[in-house]
Amino acid sequence: VSKFNATTASYESSFMFLDSVRQIEAAFARLRTSLFLFNETYIILPKFIENAFDKLRQLRSQFLQESYQLLNKSCEDRDIELASEIYITGNTYTKVWPIIVHNNQNKDQILVENIEKRQRKEQKNSNQINIKINQNALNELKKLDDLKSSYEKAKCIRSALDLTIAAKTLMIVDPKSSAVSYHSSSNAMPMAADETLTAFIDLICQLITTSETNTHIRLAAHEYYTEKFRFSHLPQDIDYAFTTYRGVIEYLTNSSSWF
Incomplete structure (x- = not known):
């Protein structure tokens, strides 16, 4: 498993870490597909930017739920929590950021x-x-x-x-x-x-x-x-x-x- 360090965490290191946890491979593949569809098809209305964020929050909750089931964990894993946040926001950044700049x-x-x-x-x-x-x-x-x-x-x-x-x-x-x-x-x-x-x-x-x-x-x-x-x-x-x-x-x- 790729090591994940919160003090040096970045988009790249988050991807590498999540990709290296074999047990959650299926959940991570589903997350990547969902993010691809979000980037390609989701229409963000400038006045409703927070709706887009709610959608991403939903995708993350789904991913964490699946991951913890696959890992057989009942408590949260801080590395997976942080890495998934950085990865999801980083992956959708180029779609979201121009609207935030404009607003x-x-x-x-x-x-x-x-x-x-x-x-x-x-x-x-x-x-x-x-x-x-x-x-x-x-x-x-x-x-x-x-x-x-x-x-x-x-x-x-x-x-x-x-x-x-x-x-x-x-x-x-x-x-x-x-x-x-x-x-x-x-x-x-x-x-x-x-x-x-x-x-x-x-x-x-x-x-x-x-x-x-x-x-x-x-x-x-x-x-x-x-x-x-x-x-x-x-x-x-x-x-x-x-x-x-x-x-x-x-x-x-x-x-x-x-x-």
């Missing part, structure tokens, strides 16, 4: 306009802008566009938040697990929640102001997809990072009058 276009546009307004105001109020660009965290956030499942997107947001905090508090990030280790220093202090929020707001503003013209900003679309297109709860540390990200997006889209 969140206005919110993303408002986000960009508000941030540009905020930056102009900051430049006006200070003679010299000396904000250090956090390139590592920016590069991490840019990966969101290439990730297909909400779990991977949320994990990427967690990693970007870790790198943001690390830059502010002299912590070191382990790139493999995105785990953070503190290094004592007279200058470094653990950050309070509101400081984390401020640092993340700065990072998202940097992403938009350093992007080339004509770059599509889809931060609100990523937020919607990550929130709606998952079947199970995120691990606590990842959920904390995603909640912070949601808070920042909401703040930046709803607070133009404050800037």
Whole structure:
């Protein structure tokens, strides 16, 4: 059986893992057929995108039920639960994602306009802008566009938040697990929640102001997809990072009058 690791889980590794569990071969074959039919024939109406998600949730429940019967298991298998979520959402991503981008276009546009307004105001109020660009965290956030499942997107947001905090508090990030280790220093202090929020707001503003013209900003679309297109709860540390990200997006889209 192919090894499955939640910390490095991706669409590819999820497929390889599910494909390698011989006992569930028949259930996995049926799931692949159902997803093929969904991609080919299911018509998604932009206003009813969540109906499509309910359909996928149904296919997953069916697959899990069959798999547990074949494995003779009465309790859930966390690897199969997560791998099936990543595989199903990844497999249907190219069908679903353009509609989510379209539905969140206005919110993303408002986000960009508000941030540009905020930056102009900051430049006006200070003679010299000396904000250090956090390139590592920016590069991490840019990966969101290439990730297909909400779990991977949320994990990427967690990693970007870790790198943001690390830059502010002299912590070191382990790139493999995105785990953070503190290094004592007279200058470094653990950050309070509101400081984390401020640092993340700065990072998202940097992403938009350093992007080339004509770059599509889809931060609100990523937020919607990550929130709606998952079947199970995120691990606590990842959920904390995603909640912070949601808070920042909401703040930046709803607070133009404050800037």
